[in-house]
Amino acid sequence: MFTKYHPTKGEMLQILSPEGKIINTKFQPEISTEKVLQAYKLMVYTRTVDLKTVSYQRQGRMYTYAPNFGQEASMIGTGFHMNQEDWLVPSYREMGAFFHRGVTPTDIWLYWGGHEDGAKFPKATNTLPISVPIASQIIHAAGIGYGLKLQKQKGIVYTYFGDGGTSEGDFHAGLNFASVWKAPVIFICQNNQYAISLRQEKQMASSNIAIKSLAYGMPGIQVDGNDFFACYSATQKAAQHIEEGKGPVLIEALTYRRGAHTTADDPSRYRSKEEEKIWEEKDPILRLKRYLVAQKLWSEEDDTKLTQQYEEEVEAEFLEYEKYPPYELNDVFQYLYNTMPDDLVKQKQEYEKYLAWKESRS
Amino acid sequence: MTLMNMVQSINSALDIKLEEDPKVLSFGEDAGLEGGVFRVTENLQKKHGEERVFDTPLSEAGIIGSAVGMCMTGLRPVAEIQFSGFVYPAYDHIISHAARMHNRTRGRYDMSMVIRMPYGGGIKAIEHHSESMETLFAHVPGLKVVIPSTPYDAKGLLISSIESDDPIIYMEPKRLYRAMKQEVPDGKFQIDIGKAKIVQEGSDITVVSYGAMMKEAREAAILAQKEGYSVELIDLRTIYPLDRKTVAESIRKTGRLLSVTEGPSFSGIGSELVTLANEEAFLSLEAPPTRLAGFDTIVPLPKGEHFYFHTADRILYEVEKLVKY
Numbered sequence: 001m002f003t004k005y006h007p008t009k010g011e012m013l014q015i016l017s018p019e020g021k022i023i024n025t026k027f028q029p030e031i032s033t034e035k036v037l038q039a040y041k042l043m044v045y046t047r048t049v050d051l052k053t054v055s056y057q058r059q060g061r062m063y064t065y066a067p068n069f070g071q072e073a074s075m076i077g078t079g080f081h082m083n084q085e086d087w088l089v090p091s092y093r094e095m096g097a098f099f100h101r102g103v104t105p106t107d108i109w110l111y112w113g114g115h116e117d118g119a120k121f122p123k124a125t126n127t128l129p130i131s132v133p134i135a136s137q138i139i140h141a142a143g144i145g146y147g148l149k150l151q152k153q154k155g156i157v158y159t160y161f162g163d164g165g166t167s168e169g170d171f172h173a174g175l176n177f178a179s180v181w182k183a184p185v186i187f188i189c190q191n192n193q194y195a196i197s198l199r200q201e202k203q204m205a206s207s208n209i210a211i212k213s214l215a216y217g218m219p220g221i222q223v224d225g226n227d228f229f230a231c232y233s234a235t236q237k238a239a240q241h242i243e244e245g246k247g248p249v250l251i252e253a254l255t256y257r258r259g260a261h262t263t264a265d266d267p268s269r270y271r272s273k274e275e276e277k278i279w280e281e282k283d284p285i286l287r288l289k290r291y292l293v294a295q296k297l298w299s300e301e302d303d304t305k306l307t308q309q310y311e312e313e314v315e316a317e318f319l320e321y322e323k324y325p326p327y328e329l330n331d332v333f334q335y336l337y338n339t340m341p342d343d344l345v346k347q348k349q350e351y352e353k354y355l356a357w358k359e360s361r362s
Numbered sequence: 363m364t365l366m367n368m369v370q371s372i373n374s375a376l377d378i379k380l381e382e383d384p385k386v387l388s389f390g391e392d393a394g395l396e397g398g399v400f401r402v403t404e405n406l407q408k409k410h411g412e413e414r415v416f417d418t419p420l421s422e423a424g425i426i427g428s429a430v431g432m433c434m435t436g437l438r439p440v441a442e443i444q445f446s447g448f449v450y451p452a453y454d455h456i457i458s459h460a461a462r463m464h465n466r467t468r469g470r471y472d473m474s475m476v477i478r479m480p481y482g483g484g485i486k487a488i489e490h491h492s493e494s495m496e497t498l499f500a501h502v503p504g505l506k507v508v509i510p511s512t513p514y515d516a517k518g519l520l521i522s523s524i525e526s527d528d529p530i531i532y533m534e535p536k537r538l539y540r541a542m543k544q545e546v547p548d549g550k551f552q553i554d555i556g557k558a559k560i561v562q563e564g565s566d567i568t569v570v571s572y573g574a575m576m577k578e579a580r581e582a583a584i585l586a587q588k589e590g591y592s593v594e595l596i597d598l599r600t601i602y603p604l605d606r607k608t609v610a611e612s613i614r615k616t617g618r619l620l621s622v623t624e625g626p627s628f629s630g631i632g633s634e635l636v637t638l639a640n641e642e643a644f645l646s647l648e649a650p651p652t653r654l655a656g657f658d659t660i661v662p663l664p665k666g667e668h669f670y671f672h673t674a675d676r677i678l679y680e681v682e683k684l685v686k687y
């Protein structure tokens with residue numbers, strides 16, 4: 001696969017056409033029908049949570065949020081391949097991969113709702129919190145890979161970043177370190193073609209992102225990021241490559257952010273409605289659904305029922321989330337160090353004195 | 363004169379300098395077509411062209427490293443860092459090159475750049491979008507650090523910064539971007555770098571602040587008035603070089619100092635001001651020179667940020683303690 005789709009050829013791996021037809025049987029992944037259905041449901045679930053979160057933000061029940069809408073295949077097609085012992089090293093637009101690891105919508109809401117408890121993930125293992133400084137997490141992934149290799153622990157590191165992220169020096173350092181160490185890392189670029197307002201052509205002069213792998217002596221492949229099967233298949237091959245001890249792989253999943261960069265962003269300033277329309281037709285969920293329906297594995301009625309069920313579940317969970325205990329003064333201080341330095345003890349006490357003074361005046 | 367908020371007055375300063383001096387450039391992430399995520403550079407690309415007002419690839423090291431090179435060819439780049447919390451990949455170029463080049467080359471190369479960045483909290487943002495780390499720049503020899511608190515000052519100070527031949531860190535209190543409007547001259551005017559402003563005269567205590575905290579400091583001065591305490595309020599406007607004379611004279615007059623700053627306390631600007639009080643006004647002091655700074659913690663996410671950012675009555679509380687000392 002890595003030879004056939006060598007990035008210098010400029011050919012993208014696609015298995016499922018936008019109409020939902022298998023057009024490439026040779027590189028179909030090994031995956032059971034049951035798992036495909038499971039992945040499809042996760043994609044629908046992710047979208048439900050995502051769209052609801054945007055609407056909660058609009059209602060003033062959530063702070064600024066970065067939507068995932070349109071990137072479900074690229075994050076779940078790759079992330080669904082993760083096993084228990086693997087590691088997820090995300091940026092901030094991989095909600096489906098988070099859910100696959102056991103992160104809950106409540107965790108996600110806590111984070112975007114402004115509470116540090118949303119970076120703890122009590123129900124997930126080997127899952128790092130969102131990383132906001134672009135590309136910085138890529139080097140952590142290399143370090144985790146080294147740690148696993150050195151200590152002969154099982155597991156592959158899945159790290160995510162955007163097209164914009166490839167411009168930071170940390171992208172270079174991360175790929176270089178991992179390749180020198182032959183560390184077990186899959187570098188996954190969700191190329192949604194924009195970094196906020198900046199189009200890919202202005203971000204880089206290279207013809208694609210996968211080709212950057214050549215400079216680090218690792219395989220790279222561009223896949224259709226709206227095609228679940230292409231994403232899953234390339235990830236499966238990358239994992240095999242790593243298990244054979246051959247070191248890291250770079251996957252570029254070409255997709256499109258259908259929503260805004262964040263709820264504070266207005267895409268009409270930098271892209272056209274016509275362009276958005278084109279990508280609506282290439283929607284990853286629509287595509288997989290067409291396939292499943294054609295295979296008689298799924299129906300429109302199943303779909304309506306599932307969406308409704310998820311909507312109800314998510315709404316109920318959100319109401320629970322809103323009852324989360326209030327933020328305490330101690331939450332500001334207690335986790336910064338293992339033992340609180342005297343300076344901090346004093347600052348907290350001073351603040352409590354001020355609160356008492358304030359109380360006494362009202 | 364036009365009624366402007368700070369976004370508009372900064373935009374106006376950039377517009378005037380781009381118009382007047384072909385060597386001035388403005389660039390950064392999303393700072394061209396989009397006009398910046400806060401719209402500070404809105405319409406400048408349309409007006410001055412894509413070669414002088416442009417989007418860069420996503421690399422802060424790239425932005426500031428290339429600005430160093432541009433300065434060597436005689437250009438005057440105004441580089442935008444999208445949020446001060448993302449300046450760190452560029453920190454090497456700021457400290458190791460921009461701040462040092464003039465000295466290293468014995469004056470041969472001017473680092474005539476301005477590095478603009480929104481800083482500070484209070485907009486309910488996620489991680490890395492709320493910090494006030496001016497100390498990290500003020501501590502570095504070779505840099506000047508400017509922080510305006512009003513639309514008027516923002517324009518005059520930015521024009522002076524662009525005209526300065528030294529590298530200037532120009533930090534914009536994002537919470538005040540649209541918080542108030544003020545009459546600002548449409549044309550060009552300068553405000554001297556290194557000059558503080560006495561915002562309100564008073565006799566009991568000197569309160570020194572700058573940037574976003576000026577809003578609370580002003581409110582606190584009004585509250586204090588009601589309690590019968592007369593506050594002399596100083597807006598530093600430039601953090602480095604510090605206007606020692608204005609601050610010292612005021613402390614000698616009032617006998618008391620309270621500094622109000624937003625960022626972490628340890629090794630902060632407040633520590634400098636307290637030192638200044640000791641060095642320049644010791645014999646006039648009626649109470650210990652005091653700093654009110656942020657906790658030495660990470661700025662909490664929005665649900666907890668009200669604990670972190672000073673309110674006017676927190677400042678009043680400190681004022682009262684010192685006046686009654």
Ligand SMILES: Cc1ncc(C[n+]2csc(CCOP(=O)(O)OP(=O)(O)O)c2C)c(N)n1
Binds near residue numbers: 161162196420451
């Ligand atoms: C070091 C750093 N610089 C700037 C930013 C501000 N910022 C947040 S997202 C973003 C664009 C990222 O684009 P891309 O990597 O393509 O990811 P996408 O948002 O498209 O998923 C920028 C510039 C940041 N978070 N970190």
Ligand SMILES: [Mg+2]
Binds near residue numbers: 164
């Ligand atoms: Mg992108």
